[in-house]
Amino acid sequence: MASVQLANVTKEYVSGTAAVSRLTLDVADGELVVLVGPSGCGKSTALRMIAGLESITEGDLFIGGERMNDVASHERDIAMVFQSYALYPHLTVGENMGFSLRVGRVPKRERAERVRAVARTLGLDELIDRKPRELSGGQRQRVAMGRAIIREPQVFLMDEPLSNLDAKLRSEMRAEISDLQARLGVTTIFVTHDQVEAMTMGHRVAVLREGELQQVAAPYELYRHPANLFVASFIGNPSMSILRFAVEAEHRRLAAGPARLDIPEPVLARRPGLLGTAEALVGLRPEHLRLAGDAESGNALDGVVRGVEALGSDTFVRVECAGSAESASDAAAGGESPTPGGPMVTVRAPGSASARPGQHCRVAVDLDEAHFFDPAGDPIR
Ligand SMILES: Nc1ncnc2c1ncn2[C@@H]1O[C@H](COP(=O)(O)OP(=O)(O)OP(=O)(O)O)[C@@H](O)[C@H]1O
Ligand SMILES: [Mg+2]
Known part of the structure; x- marks a missing residue:
């Protein structure tokens, strides 16, 4: 096994696109790091540079402490799993998994043994003589994994390996891959644009935006303390x-349209900079908002229910807040057009909540748990 280090790694395509800019990332031996970000942010490019499928414009790449910039892909001792499984349709499951060993002139006997062992690990024993077309999507994905595992590489690189699967299978495979990675202890870099996948799989998650690393941290740390x-x-x-x-x-309060929210003392104590700014973007998770009774005192926003998503365990209620203040969510997401009408918030309510679209409501706001950013998107401290 090996660590992977990127030091100021940059990729500029000949077209002039800076797909990855000065990416610095240390992946420890045996760690599973997820690279996540919106489409086009440079995830695949970063992975392909580590794999040696794309040249590095600037910066250094180390695998197991050795500089790899100029080492050919097949000498890097990595195995890559792609979104398209790219199985050979005319070969059986066993032959597909053993293919790299055959190319590597591993003796037939040893090959068969290793194929059997990997098939057992992945629960594919029964399917070893089938052709890919006789398999379900999840089984094919497992064969693709098997093909990577069998080489016993130092590093696994996975580029959206689950995106062809339906939701249920995806979540099963997420757990399977995490479990397998833990058992094998192979250093793994996993690329996805799905933040749920990132949060559930990564020991640490690296968030990319337009080629630039925004933050790398353990999932809960990202959730609790986003860097921007x-x-x-x-x-x-x-x-x-x-x-x-x-x-x-x-x-000592926040104002938008008719809304007034008193800033609690502990919030000011933690963020002395808040009173020195004219404008703040306030981030509120659904669990820090609550549908409140009309008579309740305390910080609240008035609004109208616009959407209800009942999941059974929870109900998420979309509320359009009264007033002229614009929602900043669209600006945050890099979108062009702000939402028409008042700003929208998503409130987590109990599964039994009975909100109806069109209904007037009050949303209690827990500012103690809020995140505060300046208009440039940096945290206010
Ligand atoms: N071979 C190439 N030549 C020129 N530009 C490229 C090439 N490959 C990718 N790009 C550009 O580099 C940027 C990053 O692309 P990349 O494929 O790394 O994104 P990604 O994060 O993997 O996106 P997705 O989630 O859609 O797979 C994009 O702007 C893309 O258009
Ligand atoms: Mg990609």
Whole structure:
């Protein structure tokens, strides 16, 4: 096994696109790191540079402490799993898995043994003589995994290996891959644009945006302490609601349209910078918002229910807040057009909640748990 280090790794395509900019990332021996970010942010490019399928424009790549920039792909001792499984249709499951060993002139006997062992690990024993077309999507994905595992590489590189699977199978395979990775202890870099996949699989998660690393941290750390507005709105499902407020320092409160929220003392104590800013973007997770009774005192926003998503265990209620303040969520997500009407927030309510679209409601706001960013998207401290 081996560690993987990227030091200021940059990729500029001949077209002039800077797909990855000065990416610095240390992946420890045996660690599973997920690279996540929106489409086009440079995830595959980063992975392909590690694999040696793409040249590195600038910076250094080390695998197991050795500089790999100029080492050919097949000498890097890595195995890659892609979104398209790329199995050979005319070969059986066993032959597909053993293919690299055959190319590597591993004796037939040893080959058969290793294929059997890997098939057993992946629960494919029964299917070893089948052709890929006789397998389900999940089984094919497992064969593709088997083909990578059998080579006993130092590093696994996986580029959206689950995106062809349906939701249920995806979540099963997520657990399978995590479990397998833990058992084999192979250093793994896993690419996905799905933040749920990232959060559930990664020991640590690296968030990329337009080729630049935003933050790398353990999943819960990303969720609790996002480094900027982009990470805050990207991580979490449903995503954080972001509202733009004027900061009224003299009243120690936030104002937007008719809404007034008193800033609790502990919040000010933690963020002395807050009263020095004219405007703040306030990020609120669904669990820090609550449908409140009309008579309740405390910080709250008035609004109208616009959407209800009942999941059984929880109900997520989309509320359009009264007033002229615009929602900042769209700006955060890099979108062009702001949502028409008032700003929207997503509230987590109990599964038994009976909200109806069109209904007026009050949303209690727990500012103690809120995230505060300046208009540029950096945290206010
Ligand atoms: N061979 C290439 N030549 C020129 N530009 C490229 C090439 N491959 C990718 N790009 C550009 O580099 C940027 C990053 O692409 P990349 O494929 O790494 O993104 P990604 O994060 O993997 O996206 P997705 O989630 O859609 O797979 C994009 O702007 C893309 O258009
Ligand atoms: Mg990609």
